[in-house]
Amino acid sequence: MTQPKLGHVGRLVKGSAPSSMSGATSEIVVGLDIGTTKVAAVVGEVDADGVTILGVGNVPCRGLRRGIVSNIDWTTRAIAEALDAAQTMAGVEIRTVYAGVSGSHIRCAFSDGIAAISNGEVSIEDVKRVLEGARAIPIEADRQIVHVLPREFTVDNQDGIRDPIGMSGVRLGARVNLVTAAIAPVQNLVRCAEKCGLTVADIVLEPFASAEAVLSDDEKEIGVAVIDIGGGTTDLLLYVDGGIGHVSVIPVGGNNVTQDISAGLRTPLAEAERLKRNVGCALGRMVADDEEIEVPGVGGHPSRTASRRLLSDIIEPRIEEIFAVIRTRIEDTGLLEQLSAGVVLTGGAVLMEGMTEFAEEILGMPVRMGTPVGVKGITGLVAGPQFATGVGLVLYGANALHQARGHGGTKKAEVIELPPRSEKKSRQSGRFFDWFKAAF
Ligand SMILES: Nc1ncnc2c1ncn2[C@@H]1O[C@H](COP(=O)(O)OP(=O)(O)OP(=O)(O)O)[C@@H](O)[C@H]1O
Numbered sequence: 013m014t015q016p017k018l019g020h021v022g023r024l025v026k027g028s029a030p031s032s033m034s035g036a037t038s039e040i041v042v043g044l045d046i047g048t049t050k051v052a053a054v055v056g057e058v059d060a061d062g063v064t065i066l067g068v069g070n071v072p073c074r075g076l077r078r079g080i081v082s083n084i085d086w087t088t089r090a091i092a093e094a095l096d097a098a099q100t101m102a103g104v105e106i107r108t109v110y111a112g113v114s115g116s117h118i119r120c121a122f123s124d125g126i127a128a129i130s131n132g133e134v135s136i137e138d139v140k141r142v143l144e145g146a147r148a149i150p151i152e153a154d155r156q157i158v159h160v161l162p163r164e165f166t167v168d169n170q171d172g173i174r175d176p177i178g179m180s181g182v183r184l185g186a187r188v189n190l191v192t193a194a195i196a197p198v199q200n201l202v203r204c205a206e207k208c209g210l211t212v213a214d215i216v217l218e219p220f221a222s223a224e225a226v227l228s229d230d231e232k233e234i235g236v237a238v239i240d241i242g243g244g245t246t247d248l249l250l251y252v253d254g255g256i257g258h259v260s261v262i263p264v265g266g267n268n269v270t271q272d273i274s275a276g277l278r279t280p281l282a283e284a285e286r287l288k289r290n291v292g293c294a295l296g297r298m299v300a301d302d303e304e305i306e307v308p309g310v311g312g313h314p315s316r317t318a319s320r321r322l323l324s325d326i327i328e329p330r331i332e333e334i335f336a337v338i339r340t341r342i343e344d345t346g347l348l349e350q351l352s353a354g355v356v357l358t359g360g361a362v363l364m365e366g367m368t369e370f371a372e373e374i375l376g377m378p379v380r381m382g383t384p385v386g387v388k389g390i391t392g393l394v395a396g397p398q399f400a401t402g403v404g405l406v407l408y409g410a411n412a413l414h415q416a417r418g419h420g421g422t423k424k425a426e427v428i429e430l431p432p433r434s435e436k437k438s439r440q441s442g443r444f445f446d447w448f449k450a451a452f
């Protein structure tokens with residue numbers, strides 16, 4: 013790894029450690045999105061004004077299959093390259109990261125906890141205790157809890173409480189969504205990061221991070237689905253009543269589309285990928301019949317001309333399959349009617365023409381593409397839906413640091429994601445800035 017360039021004094025800081033810049037306190041937080049097709053390292057500087065993106069490293073990675081590490085060396089090399097690029101651009105040395113996890117081993121389940129309220133008024137310690145209780149359910153030996161996400165609290169006999177802190181009572185209850193993951197894939201991710209000399213501050217569910225980067229509080233409040241279609245996985249996360257109602261991962265993504273094109277048009281995978289990105293369209297009927305494309309042959313066979321409609325006809329069934337599976341999953345949760353804000357699409361595969369239109373058709377809801385919001389700095393480099401996870405990991409890390417700071421500075425940030433209060437109308441970083449104000 014090359015030595016990072018130094019910016020002004022105070023810029024060469026340990027990741028997640030406070031630095032002093034122009035008298036103001038700031039911290040560096042790094043998100044590491046280890047995806048099936050790329051590793052994106054996003055460096056953010058967190059201060060009282062919010063998060064400023066200082067650097068981004070984005071390199072191709074072939075070390076994962078369907079969101080799970082399948083080759084440690086390839087993955088480690090891609091992480092090292094992405095880090096190198098990000099720290100050179102940002103002028104910081106990265107030692108600590110928030111890493112994303114995905115894959116079809118991810119599951120979620122509801123659990124309940126109950127605790128006595130210590131001094132007649134609910135404190136953050138009471139909330140921590142009730143959440144500890146809620147996570148004490150039997151899980152398989154090869155699985156671990158990744159997140160404990162509160163859905164609602166009860167104080168004595170009053171239910172439906174979003175934020176119980178400060179309320180009077182004797183008994184605090186919590187209904188949480190427990191997100192669990194298989195231990196081995198998580199350990200392999202951590203191992204790859206550690207081989208690059210990194211400490212993983214926390215493992216974060218990728219669609220949860222993506223949602224943090226693209227959703228407004230309003231959308232979370234009235235109900236929204238985030239669908240992240242990457243290279244190897246399609247992640248689904250539902251926000252209902254301000255809390256997470258469901259999470260699941262399907263092991264299908266944009267790479268399957270590329271493979272379909274390669275097989276259907278008998279062209280090399282790299283050419284299929286190029287065709288998909290440059291002239292692919294998810295909905296056949298959006299393509300004029302007379303549009304023609306050039307298709308390179310395999311193994312020395314000459315290029316030939318094909319209709320763009322044919323390419324679309326190959327792409328369409330795969331995309332239809334993905335959205336149909338997603339629709340079934342949403343229906344199975346029983347939360348379909350509660351998604352008034354519709355669907356937000358993230359992940360690189362949604363860049364293809366016709367994706368939002370097709371999603372609207374199959375899912376029967378309004379659909380928009382989600383790109384990261386709520387950050388400053390070199391935002392042009394993280395402007396696409398494929399950077400939602402990386403930016404979201406930085407936002408998550410920043411939030412975790414400030415909660416840790418605001419509540420006694422626990423070393424490993426334990427994020428207690430309280431569902432946002434309904435009266436907050438600001439963008440997703442609204443509550444986040446409240447934390448800032450409180451912390452500084
Ligand atoms: N312009 C484009 N049109 C169509 N597809 C695109 C475009 N740009 C990128 N893609 C596809 O997006 C996918 C990569 O998206 P992304 O970077 O979000 O995935 P990832 O994070 O590496 O993978 P995963 O999240 O599944 O582990 C690839 O399949 C790629 O072909």
Ligand SMILES: [Mg+2]
Pocket residue numbers: 045047048218242243359401
């Ligand atoms: Mg991804």
